[in-house]
Amino acid sequence: xxxxxxxxxxxxxxxxxxxxxxxxxxxxxxxxxxxxxxxxxxxxxxxxxxxxxxxxxxxxxxxxxxxxxxxxxxxxxxxxxxxxxxxxxxxxxxxxxxxxxxxxxxxxxxxxxxxxxxxxxxxxxxxxxxxxxxxxxxxxxxxxxxxxxxxxxxxxxxxxxxxxxxxxxxxxxxxxxxxxxxxxxxxxxxxxxxxxxxxxxxxxxxxxxxxxxxxxxxxxxxxxxxxxxxxxxxxxxxxxxxxxxxxxxxx
Numbered sequence: 001x002x003x004x005x006x007x008x009x010x011x012x013x014x015x016x017x018x019x020x021x022x023x024x025x026x027x028x029x030x031x032x033x034x035x036x037x038x039x040x041x042x043x044x045x046x047x048x049x050x051x052x053x054x055x056x057x058x059x060x061x062x063x064x065x066x067x068x069x070x071x072x073x074x075x076x077x078x079x080x081x082x083x084x085x086x087x088x089x090x091x092x093x094x095x096x097x098x099x100x101x102x103x104x105x106x107x108x109x110x111x112x113x114x115x116x117x118x119x120x121x122x123x124x125x126x127x128x129x130x131x132x133x134x135x136x137x138x139x140x141x142x143x144x145x146x147x148x149x150x151x152x153x154x155x156x157x158x159x160x161x162x163x164x165x166x167x168x169x170x171x172x173x174x175x176x177x178x179x180x181x182x183x184x185x186x187x188x189x190x191x192x193x194x195x196x197x198x199x200x201x202x203x204x205x206x207x208x209x210x211x212x213x214x215x216x217x218x219x220x221x222x223x224x225x226x227x228x229x230x231x232x233x234x235x236x237x238x239x240x241x242x243x244x245x246x247x248x249x250x251x
Contacts, residue, residue: 002036002059002165002196007068009054028054030220031068038164039194041187041210043201043228046217047248052200053092055217056169059198060090072165073196086114089163091154091171099143103134103153106142107160114161121160128156132182148179155183159190166190168199172206184209204240216247223251 009029015022029051036042046052057063059070061077061084070077075084097106107128111121129135132152142150151171158166168187172180187210190197201207207214207228214231216224224231224247237243 001038001071001073002042002198003069003071004035004055004059005033005069005071007032007055007058007070008066009051009058009063010066027066027220029058029065029217032217032220032222034215034222034225036196036198036213038196039191040197040212041191042196042198042213042215043207043211044198044215044217045200045202045207045244050217051220052217053169056090056092056167056198056200060088060167061085062090086161087163088165088167089158089161090167090169091158092169097142097150097153097157100141102141103129103138103156106153107156110157111160116161124160124162125156128159131186132156148175151175151179152182155186159186163195165196166198168197168201170200170202172201172203180206204244208240216244218248218251221251223247 007029008027008031010025010027012023012025015024032055034042044052044055054063058065059072059077061070072084073087077084098109101109107125108121111125116124129138132155134152134156137145137149140149142153145153155171166187171183171187175183184206187197187199199210211228214224214226214228215222231243235243237246
């Protein structure tokens with residue numbers, strides 16, 4: 001369960017003109033609230049720069065909010081709860097991996113960080129490598145791998161500790177259809193295993209396939225928050241993409 005209440009993230013910039021300095025504060029995320037429930041997939045949509053990634057990074061505990069509350073599985077992340085962070089898996093299209101390591105070494109490294117017993121780590125690793133098709137390049141260095149290969153390893157890294165909460169930020173961006181389909185399959189499987197899943201995507205066909213609950217964020221504010229079924233029932237446009245565009249423009 002994820003509970004977000006009055007969440008705000010402000011960034012301050014200082015510009016200098018001559019001898020004068022001007023300080024400007026911008027709310028990248030502005031007093032937003034929503035809930036993500038176990039066994040359901042929550043989609044957070046919005047145009048570029050709307051505040052999606054900032055929101056997801058706060059939920060993952062990567063950055064701290066300026067104000068507001070992030071509750072994950074009844075624990076307040078704002079209080080620096082490191083134990084609850086271990087029960088979160090966060091995947092983004094720009095996840096960094098160590099280029100000198102191969103997939104085997106990479107997943108073993110993260111497994112040890114999470115203190116996963118060796119037998120359990122090996123079992124989880126073999127399952128994910130088979131599921132994602134990593135066995136064909138498991139001994140290849142990350143620095144020599146394609147974007148799709150790296151993303152598959154990133155997914156295995158995200159899931160290796162079997163987290164209760166999964167956060168996917170544009171997980172299929174720039175990937176081929178086959179690789180993207182394997183990610184979609186794992187997201188669906190996570191829902192079936194009663195995980196709490198939140199994901200962001202610009203690909204409306206993915207939203208249509210996966211989404212149970214939907215929030216749209218624009219300029220840091222939530223402009224829609226309801227079930228996906230209700231969103232489709234309220235649609236005035238002919239397709240999801242146009243309906244999304246219209247909602248953002250109206251806001």
